[in-house]
Amino acid sequence: QVQLVESGGGSVQAGGSLRLSCAASGSTYSTYSMGWFRQAPGKEREGVAAILRAGSTNYADSVKGRFTISEDNSKGTSYLQMNSLKPEDTAMYYCAAQYLSGPWYEPPRWGYWGQGTQVTVSS
DSSP, rough: OOOOEEEOOOOETTTEEEEEEEESSSSTTSSSOOOEEEETTTOOOOOEEEEEESOOEEETTTTTTTTEEETTTTTTTEEEEEESOOOGGEEEEEEEEOOOSSOOOOOGGEEOOOOOOOEEOOO
């Protein structure tokens, strides 16, 4: 099966930037959509961004214009570039793969998950 490992999280002040990486391994990686989700303490996991098989991208309204999802097929890695960070972006960020069907932003519709990387934005 596919294994996902996130990196790039850390602490940053409001207005700063971070770039998260998701390294994927597995022979079928190229057939999977990739997504980023986040979960803050006391909150449900929510979809942040996704890049689907056809190359289309989707973003949560809260991050549009600030976050960009991309991938490097030669490295088997997806990225989430986060700019103009806000304190409300503070959360554990998870990489996901294998979008199944329906709304992309619903966690149960994804088959594989990484362990997460913490992002903390201070004001």
